[in-house]
Amino acid sequence: MPNDAESLFNRIDAMQPGGEPQGKEPRRVKGGKRGGKRSRDDYTQIGAYIPVETHKQVKARLYAEDKQLSELLTELLEKWLSE
Structure with a gap:
C-alpha cells in the first residue's frame, strides 16, 4: 500500500501539463466552450x-x-x- 507521499506523487504524475487529469475532458458550458473569463474574447488579463x-x-x-x-x-x- 502506497504511503501518503507516494499517493500524492502518483496523482501529480497523472496530471497533464495543463492541470487536467489525463483522460478527463475540461468542464464545458453551453455552447461547448470552457467556462470562465480566460476563454472569453471580450476579457483580458x-x-x-x-x-x-x-x-x-x-x-x-x-x-x-x-x-x-x-x-x-x-x-x-x-x-x-x-x-
Missing part, C-alpha cells in the same frame, strides 16, 4: 503590484461578500473612467 496587507484585506472582504476580484476591479475601473 492584467497584473499589478499592491501591498501585501492590502491584498490580505481585499481577499478577506471579497470572500465575505462572495465576490470575485475581477468584479471589484471592473466596478472600480468603470467608476473611475466615468468621472
Whole structure:
C-alpha cells in the first residue's frame, strides 16, 4: 500500500501539463466552450503590484461578500473612467 507521499506523487504524475487529469475532458458550458473569463474574447488579463496587507484585506472582504476580484476591479475601473 502506497504511503501518503507516494499517493500524492502518483496523482501529480497523472496530471497533464495543463492541470487536467489525463483522460478527463475540461468542464464545458453551453455552447461547448470552457467556462470562465480566460476563454472569453471580450476579457483580458492584467497584473499589478499592491501591498501585501492590502491584498490580505481585499481577499478577506471579497470572500465575505462572495465576490470575485475581477468584479471589484471592473466596478472600480468603470467608476473611475466615468468621472
